[in-house]
Amino acid sequence: MFSWDLLANAVVAGLLLGGFYAAVSLGISLIFGLLDIANIAQPAFLILGSYAAYVMNEAYGLDPILTGILFTPVFYLLGALVYRVYYGSFERRGEESLRGLVFFFGVLFIIEVSLSLKYGVDYRLVETGYTGKSIEFAGVGIAFRYLVPCVVGVAMTIALYLFLGRTFYGRAIMAVSQDQGALRLMGADPVQIKTIAFGIGIAAASLSGALLISIAPVIPSTDRDYIGRMFAITVLGGMGSIGGTLVAAVILGVVESLMSTFFGPSWSLAVSFGILLAALAVRPAGLFGR
Amino acid sequence: MAGALLEVDGLTKRFGGFMALNRVTIHVNPGERFGLIGPNGSGKTTLINCVSGSLPADGGRIVFEGHDITSMPAHRRTRLGIVRSFQIPKPFRSMTVLENLGIPLENAAHGRAAEGAGAMEILGTIGLASKAHLRPAGLTQIEMRKLELARAMAARPKLLISDEAMAGLSSAEVDDILTILFRLSAQGITIIMIEHIMRAVMRFSERIVVLDAGERIAEGTPDEIGRNPAVEKAYLGE
Amino acid sequence: MRHTAGALLVGLAVVAAGIAVAMLRVNPYLYFAGYVILQYVVIATAWNILGGYAGYVNFGTPAFFALGAYTAVVLIQWMRAPLPVLLLAGGLVSALLGLGIGYLTLRLRGVFFSIATLALSIVLQTMIMNWDYVGGSRGLSVLRPSGPPFGNYVVFLFTVMVALAVGAVTVARFIERSWIGRGLSALRDNEEAAECMGVPTLRLKLFATTVSGFLLGVAGAPFPYYVTFVEPNSAFAIDYAVNALAMPMIGGTTSWIGPVIGAVLLGSAQQLATVTISSEMNLFIVGVVLVAFVVLAPEGILGLVRRLRGR
Numbered sequence: 067m068f069s070w071d072l073l074a075n076a077v078v079a080g081l082l083l084g085g086f087y088a089a090v091s092l093g094i095s096l097i098f099g100l101l102d103i104a105n106i107a108q109p110a111f112l113i114l115g116s117y118a119a120y121v122m123n124e125a126y127g128l129d130p131i132l133t134g135i136l137f138t139p140v141f142y143l144l145g146a147l148v149y150r151v152y153y154g155s156f157e158r159r160g161e162e163s164l165r166g167l168v169f170f171f172g173v174l175f176i177i178e179v180s181l182s183l184k185y186g187v188d189y190r191l192v193e194t195g196y197t198g199k200s201i202e203f204a205g206v207g208i209a210f211r212y213l214v215p216c217v218v219g220v221a222m223t224i225a226l227y228l229f230l231g232r233t234f235y236g237r238a239i240m241a242v243s244q245d246q247g248a249l250r251l252m253g254a255d256p257v258q259i260k261t262i263a264f265g266i267g268i269a270a271a272s273l274s275g276a277l278l279i280s281i282a283p284v285i286p287s288t289d290r291d292y293i294g295r296m297f298a299i300t301v302l303g304g305m306g307s308i309g310g311t312l313v314a315a316v317i318l319g320v321v322e323s324l325m326s327t328f329f330g331p332s333w334s335l336a337v338s339f340g341i342l343l344a345a346l347a348v349r350p351a352g353l354f355g356r
Numbered sequence: 357m358a359g360a361l362l363e364v365d366g367l368t369k370r371f372g373g374f375m376a377l378n379r380v381t382i383h384v385n386p387g388e389r390f391g392l393i394g395p396n397g398s399g400k401t402t403l404i405n406c407v408s409g410s411l412p413a414d415g416g417r418i419v420f421e422g423h424d425i426t427s428m429p430a431h432r433r434t435r436l437g438i439v440r441s442f443q444i445p446k447p448f449r450s451m452t453v454l455e456n457l458g459i460p461l462e463n464a465a466h467g468r469a470a471e472g473a474g475a476m477e478i479l480g481t482i483g484l485a486s487k488a489h490l491r492p493a494g495l496t497q498i499e500m501r502k503l504e505l506a507r508a509m510a511a512r513p514k515l516l517i518s519d520e521a522m523a524g525l526s527s528a529e530v531d532d533i534l535t536i537l538f539r540l541s542a543q544g545i546t547i548i549m550i551e552h553i554m555r556a557v558m559r560f561s562e563r564i565v566v567l568d569a570g571e572r573i574a575e576g577t578p579d580e581i582g583r584n585p586a587v588e589k590a591y592l593g594e
Numbered sequence: 595m596r597h598t599a600g601a602l603l604v605g606l607a608v609v610a611a612g613i614a615v616a617m618l619r620v621n622p623y624l625y626f627a628g629y630v631i632l633q634y635v636v637i638a639t640a641w642n643i644l645g646g647y648a649g650y651v652n653f654g655t656p657a658f659f660a661l662g663a664y665t666a667v668v669l670i671q672w673m674r675a676p677l678p679v680l681l682l683a684g685g686l687v688s689a690l691l692g693l694g695i696g697y698l699t700l701r702l703r704g705v706f707f708s709i710a711t712l713a714l715s716i717v718l719q720t721m722i723m724n725w726d727y728v729g730g731s732r733g734l735s736v737l738r739p740s741g742p743p744f745g746n747y748v749v750f751l752f753t754v755m756v757a758l759a760v761g762a763v764t765v766a767r768f769i770e771r772s773w774i775g776r777g778l779s780a781l782r783d784n785e786e787a788a789e790c791m792g793v794p795t796l797r798l799k800l801f802a803t804t805v806s807g808f809l810l811g812v813a814g815a816p817f818p819y820y821v822t823f824v825e826p827n828s829a830f831a832i833d834y835a836v837n838a839l840a841m842p843m844i845g846g847t848t849s850w851i852g853p854v855i856g857a858v859l860l861g862s863a864q865q866l867a868t869v870t871i872s873s874e875m876n877l878f879i880v881g882v883v884l885v886a887f888v889v890l891a892p893e894g895i896l897g898l899v900r901r902l903r904g905r
Contacts, residue, residue, distance in 0.1 A: 104705045106653070106712055155889045165888050167651045167708050168839055172885035175836055179878045294713035332724050339717045346706055347698050408790055434792040446787035448780050450848070459780045462773050464792025511791055
């Protein structure tokens with residue numbers, strides 16, 4: 067059943083979803099796209115952020131975005147710690163490939179199962195002050211529940227882009243992704259820079275996880291839904307391109323929304339997986355990759 | 357060019373916006389001792405990667421013994437007889453020195469393995485026989501370089517490409533490697549030597565090609581190259 | 595030649611022992627638990643052919659296992675196919691999946707293969723959940739055939755799994771000792787050097803994913819008859835993903851013995867633990883043990899033994 071109204075709504079919903087997906091993918095874009103570390107545990111940190119927002123909301127009535135921002139330093143430290151273990155056990159010995167991957171899978175698994183043990187498998191959702199409100203724009207209804215995460219997501223993307231381009235540490239991160247030798251000559255320690263970058267990547271999960279649980283219900287295994295999305299977006303956008311991440315996120319959001327509207331919601335995961343495989347097969351450098 | 361073992365015709369390779377090789381044309385004759393030199397970043401290793409098949413070329417042709425191998429995967433080129441050693445040695449770390457040689461004997465030299473020296477013999481001629489049952493982790497720097505060469509020899513090459521096998525070695529060690537290469541040449545193997553150590557290249561090569569910034573800037577005998585002002589400029593800058 | 599004959603005899607002896615155990619009709623729980631442990635021997639061995647020998651990590655074991663199980667469901671629903679057909683078909687379909695994913699990603703870096711397998715399970719599970727012919731998300735009841743050997747279908751499946759485990763280990767051992775196994779070791783150690791030494795790396799990688807997929811599918815094919823009620827959550831259980839990794843990593847990835855040790859040890863521990871702790875707690879412990887081994891003892895028990903013996 068087709069109508070222009072339906073199409074317009076699907077596209078707008080997709081655009082909004084895209085902004086949120088950009089927030090979700092920033093961590094992987096930084097850690098995998100720039101640092102070339104296949105941190106497959108990232109989705110678990112995302113869900114961890116969601117549960118943090120849930121717990122704070124239940125206990126103190128805190129708005130999820132506030133929790134997300136408050137917990138950012140905690141996640142940063144957690145990320146730095148995880149990277150240090152990874153570096154000491156694998157990267158330094160040159161054995162990143164097999165064992166590093168298994169290590170991250172182990173971390174993903176432990177986080178997911180721990181959340182299961184602590185909070186069970188009931189769906190959790192956080193209602194905010196703006197849930198249920200919406201505005202009209204050019205005949206299309208826009209729910210705040212989707213609009214706010216989209217705006218925050220775009221803001222996060224711009225913030226990271228500016229950080230990487232305009233600050234010392236940001237530029238150091240860009241440098242370390244290209245040439246570690248040059249970085250040493252600059253007097254910076256590549257390991258320290260990578261620790262900071264990894265920490266920022268995990269910190270991003272705090273806020274994006276909080277956004278997630280205000281959009282849709284979450285259970286510990288929801289992380290698996292986002293593995294495909296994160297990597298599809300990073301590969302499609304181009305490894306190392308923050309701007310590319312935003313573009314790819316919007317593309318994925320729109321395609322998922324269209325498929326969902328016209329063929330049913332169960333196809334959305336197949337979309338991200340299909341895009342991932344297609345990008346890998348046809349143009350692994352992505353749209354804006356180096 | 358008639359009779360050439362290897363012909364590289366107009367080879368081009370780009371990395372993003374950077375032109376690493378710009379329509380490079382060289383030929384190598386059978387049994388020749390061929391030197392390839394040029395300042396850092398001139399494209400020597402890129403050229404070797406394209407010839408060996410590790411990298412796909414963006415343009416041009418590569419012909420070996422009359423066959424166009426431009427789109428052939430690396431392992432098949434090795435089976436045809438094009439063998440390269442690596443600038444930074446890449447031994448198989450979980451295997452012993454002897455087992456390292458077993459791999460090319462079994463794969464690259466498939467069919468030709470019965471002719472010529474076995475693995476222990478090769479290790480003997482190169483001076484690694486006593487280390488045959490050690491893992492690469494227990495080898496010194498020069499022993500690793502020798503292992504690279506021994507592995508290449510086990511692949512029964514018709515064309516051996518030695519990529520900076522002598523970098524960072526002492527004078528006596530350089531002579532050691534040079535002796536091995538001369539001996540291989542005497543057996544009829546065509547050798548391309550890429551080196552920065554000038555005295556080695558000048559002594560070894562019958563003919564030299566000079567690359568700079570992805571282009572061929574000079575070709576000739578060691579004497580001619582030594583007297584060529586363009587070559588001097590390339591190395592020393594303006 | 596002597597080695598191979600000896601190995602075959604050992605294999606046959608194990609199968610005979612399995613049949614003897616079946617005929618003895620000991621405590622029925624033994625057959626249920628034994629089936630699961632032997633199933634994991636197959637799964638761990640299959641995973642290790644790609645992960646341990648070639649160095650390519652497959653996180654999507656549930657997808658391959660469940661595909662074998664659901665292929666069997668389809669054939670059971672459609673034509674009541676006999677068990678050998680189910681095994682072969684399950685293996686072939688999962689083999690094709692392995693070949694497909696491999697073909698799409700193995701020309702790139704190994705990391706992309708792993709990422710693709712990570713996303714694979716959840717996608718396949720979603721597709722199965724929307725396919726009513728096999729029961730969708732509600733699940734499907736499957737009737738075991740009547741008149742099984744040994745008089746009891748579970749006991750029969752136990753002996754089948756003994757044979758499958760012996761078969762899988764035989765395949766792994768054969769590969770390990772052949773030029774294929776040596777080529778896989780070379781490409782695991784340094785893929786570029788292996789390719790330049792004449793090893794046909796792409797072909798060997800595709801071979802490994804296909805064989806690994808085949809064995810995983812074969813492990814899954816008897817599943818419908820074992821559980822009698824097939825639903826996606828159990829067929830795609832994350833247990834398969836983490837155990838397929840943990841068992842070879844704990845036992846040791848360089849040889850066929852490692853996955854067997856890991857499967858028997860970890861599998862038995864889990865069977866014993868299910869009565870005392872929750873399944874989530876069980877998984878949590880497996881996860882912690884996995885990370886501990888990967889960080890502290892990456893060569894597994896085999897590696898520790900080797901070091902103790904001073905090699």
